[in-house]
Amino acid sequence: MPAPDREPLWHLAEQATVGMGPPPAAADHGGRDLLAPPRDLWGSGFFVAPGWVLTCAHVLVDGTGRRRPGAAAGQPDVGVYVDGRVLPGRLAYCMPLPRRSVPRNGGAGDRETFASAVEGIEPDLALIALLEPMERERCVWLTDRPPGEFARDDGGGIIGRFAPRSRDGGHCVVERLTCGHGSTKGTRIKFGLSVDMRPGTSGGPLVDLERGEVVGVVKARFRDGGSGLAVAVSALRELSPDAHLDGAPDLGPEPYHELMRRHDSWHWRRQHPEHSDGEPTWIDVQRELPRRRGTWDVLDRLDALHRLAGVPGPTAPAVVRQLARDALGRSLGHPVGPVSWRDGHGMLHGFGGRDDLAVHLRYLSLVAGWITAHAAGAEAAAAARDLYESVMQRGQALGAKERAGLGSLRPRPRAVLLEFDHAPPPAYLDEGEVETRRYTWTLFKGYDDGRWELAVPPPAEGRPFERARAEALDALAEVLAAADAARPVEDPVPLEVALPGVEFAATVAEWEIREDPRPSSPRSPMGIDRPVVLRDIERRGEVLDRDSAAALAERWQERWRGLVGAPRLVPLRSAAAPAPLRRPDLLRAPHGSVPVLCQQVGEGPGHDAVQRAVGLGYPVALWRADGHRISDGCGTRCTAFHDGVEGLLDREGDAVRTLPGRLWRLRSEQTDEWVRGVVLFYDSPDHPLPQAAGRPLEPPGSRPGRKQS
Structure with missing residues (x-):
């Protein structure tokens, strides 16, 4: 196969490479044209995200080991030389910080910083923030792979920007050199040179010409002139707020994640047809390179990294490594540990073979599932759901077995919801039939992104409560079994039962249900097998006017925040x-505060007390479904009930969110008599009930052969 044309790749890398030198004068804070070329530059650098330049830390240290002249807060202390201009920049992140840098060896006559002279500077990286926007943004493509080999002959390239050799030589000049790979140790990459490297190349990009990505930052040349040293871009994973310099622009509490988010989002946007300027992109160039052929192509990777940039990051590097291992089915022994989801994606390069597509899709699906289970907030859950849906769509290209395996990794439901809602009376009644309250029932599966998925639609007509309950419980077994299949055995899906207030005396946790979908299956109380809680269907606000519904929602949210924040x-x-x-x-x-009642709540003062608490926004309460009448007074059962509830609530930490699970474990152990008949009202505003207006309800129809009452 003929060698690919590398000129477009060289051109993209050169465009993103800049010279590093003195900042523009104070009067030229906004940058200025280079009417005369600079006498000297400190080194090179390159754009890794809009407005952010990566270079070596030692470029910002002078020949005696001192930090180059600093500046007042917000003022430029670095000049970024590009496009015939010098733009104001600020040293924002430095690893190590300048005060920890070691002096360079050698005198002023040294041509370059030799590798042996900068051995003590690790990882030797710095990020420069532009203080003014560029007219035209540019950005290299940073590899997501761990440090590894590129071609041993001429598969690599290095680029530097320099002051011209003569005063009449024009603006900054660029120089390119091909190189070959020598060895990798940790985050150090040794490369071979056929031509000696020019002073000032430090901080420039080391490009893998066969994969079309920047893999390192040029650090130094060895004394023999035949080889050099680079810092792998994976060393950026060490970037943290500790490396930030006071007064400089920052990237937030997780600078590495934010920098990579901006990097991946920029490349995705650059490839989008609406943002194209007609010039080739890094993705265009990579698609023409033979090393990029595979079932997981560069556009797959572009979309995946863009989506991963939009979801919450992992809580620990071990999570990334584990999910990558699970996706591949074997351990991964990389010396540089992953930090972000992007790093985990990079760990899979070259391991999938013909199964490359399936391996990457499994990883993305596992990430989506992990976020659904661990990240808080509807926005995070929605992003995870979008990621999962994109995986399912791309997974249509897999074989039958791979499709089935991928489908089994679907995000697990947060809860199953059984709703009982008031239904209008029938148009006709049978002779002698007494008109009673009627209900429709509906089953939903709920997810952390706030989405409710219809599992069983409501019947066309209402039923008396006991009949509606029996029908719902018959249908519920199959829905619960399907939801449990996506969860560990020790973590069954919770069941939420939404009732109108007039039915709050129902012992929902003790309703018996088939243990599996077979008609002959034995029945057992639901509260033994899973957390079961009661919710208020009237809190949906559809029976209230707008102002009343808004006031109730505000009280509800305020009380919930109080419970979550209470010690x-x-x-x-x-x-x-x-x-x-x-x-x-x-x-x-x-x-x-959590209202607790031992009196009956089906009628009388106990009923009024419960409805009063719900109307005032209380999200959590406990009562006995078999409570006593006020006139009978409290007895020993009440004492045991209140003591048990007090012990249940007396817990530090996230007591309210763990309450349903803790009560379920008490029920499943069946050791505490007081839990029998206990109803846990648990109505979180974080997961509001589905709105009736958005449900696919069928209008009640007339039953033939009935007489009008």
């Missing part, structure tokens, strides 16, 4: 027991 949950009982809670008790109660 410990506190049971709230009436000050005059056994009388139920009154409105003043509920209004005065501090954040972290």
Whole structure:
């Protein structure tokens, strides 16, 4: 196969390479044209994201080991020489910080910083922030692979920017050299040279010409002139807020993640037809390179890295390594550990072979599932869902077995919801039939992104509550089994039961359900097999006017924030027991309060107390479904109930979010008598119920053969 034309790749790398030198004069803070070429430059650098230049830290240190002249906060201390101009820049991140740098060996007559002279500077990287925007952005493509080999002959290239050799030589000049790979140790890459490297190349890019990506930052030449040293771009994974210099622009609390996000987003946008300027991109060039052939192509990678840049990062590097290992099915022994999802993607390069597409899609699906399970907030969950859906769409190209395996990695449901809603009375009644409250029931699967997926649609007509409950429980077994299949055995899907307030005396956790979908399966109480909580369907606000619904939602959110932020949950009982809670008790109660009632709630004062608490926005409460009448007073069962609830709530940390699971474990152990008949009202505003207006309901139809009452 003839050698590919590398000129477009050289051109892209040269465009992004800049000279590093003195900043423009204060009067020229906005940058100025180079009417005369500079006498000297400190070194080279290159753009890795819009407005951010990567170079070597030692380029910002003078020949005696001192930091080059600093500047006041917000003022330029570095000049970025590009396009015949010098732009103001600021040293923002330095690894190590200048005060930790070591002096260079040798005197002023040394041609370059030899590798042996800068051995103590690790990792020898610096990030420069432009203080003014560029007229035309540019950015190299940084590899996501760990340090590794490129071609041993002429498969690599290095680029530097220099002051012209003569005063009439024009603006900054660029020089390119081909090189070959020698060895890799940690984040150091040794490369071979056929021509000696010119002083000032330090900080320039080391380009893999066969894969079309920048793999390192040129650090130094060896004394023999026949080889050089580069810092692998994977060393950027060490970038942290500790490397930031006071007064300089910053990249937030996770600078490495943010820098890579900007890098990947810029390349994705650059490739998008709406943002194209008609010039070739790094992706265009990479698509023409033979080493890029495979089932997971450069456009797949571009889209994947763009999506990974938009989701929350992992909590620990071990998570990335584990998911990459799970995707590949074997361990990965790279010397430089992964930090971001992007790094995990890079660990899979060259390992998938003919299964390259399946391996990468498995990894992305595992990432989406991990985020769904661990990241908080609807925005994070929505991003994970988008990532998962893109994987499923691309997975259509897989073979039958690979498709089935990929589909099994779907994000797991957060909960199953069983709703009972009021239904209008029938148009006709049978002779002698008494009109009663009627309900429709619906089953949903809920996800962390706030999405509700219809599992079983509601019946066309309402039923009396007991009949509706029996029908719903028959259908529920199959839905729960399907949802549990996507979760570990020890973590079954929770069940949420949404009822109108008039049915709050229902012992939802003790409703019996088939243990599997077979009709002959034994039945057992739902609360033994999984967390079961009660929700208020009337809190959806559809029966309220807009102002009332808004006021209720505000009280609900405020009480929930109080529970989440409370150091410990506190049971709230009436000050005059056994009388139920009154409105003043509920209004005065501090954040972290959980109403607890031992009285019956199906009618009378207990019912009023529960409805009062819900109307005032309380998200969590506990009561006994078999509570006593007010007139009977409290007894030993009440004492055991209140003692048990107090022990359940008396927990530090995230007590409210773990409450349903902790109560379930008590029920499943069946050792505490007080938990029998306990109802946990748990109505989180983080996951509001699906709106009735958005559900595919069928209008109730007339039943033939009925007489109008």
